[in-house]
Amino acid sequence: MECCIIQSIMTKITPPRHIVWSTDAVDLADPFQRKWYMRQVLLYGRSEDLQTLDLDEVSSCLDDLRLPLDINDLWKKFFEHLNQFAS
Numbered sequence: 044m045e046c047c048i049i050q051s052i053m054t055k056i057t058p059p060r061h062i063v064w065s066t067d068a069v070d071l072a073d074p075f076q077r078k079w080y081m082r083q084v085l086l087y088g089r090s091e092d093l094q095t096l097d098l099d100e101v102s103s104c105l106d107d108l109r110l111p112l113d114i115n116d117l118w119k120k121f122f123e124h125l126n127q128f129a130s
Contacts, residue, residue: 054070054071054072055068055069055070055071055072056068056069056071056080057069058080058083059092061087061088061089062080062083062084062087062088062092063080063083078104078107078108081096081100081101081104081108082108082109082110084096085101085108085110085114085118086110086111086114098122098125101118101122102122105118105119105122
């Protein structure tokens with residue numbers, strides 16, 4: 044499954060500066076930019092930014108995002124906990 048993002052129809056977004064400071068636009072139709080933006084949100088996003096992500100998509104491509112180990116472990120534990128309640 045290809046890694047996706049965002050619960051929105053929009054493909055080009057203007058990201059908040061606290062998440063992305065190197066560009067004014069991100070094209071979410073581009074798989075590389077999509078994964079890169081997801082990583083930026085997981086690293087630098089606020090709670091309102093995290094709410095824009097599709098958690099199923101984050102979970103499916105978490106290993107591909109190359110997050111720092113402590114942050115990756117945090118998200119893995121979060122999804123394990125979430126899956127326990129979904130069962």
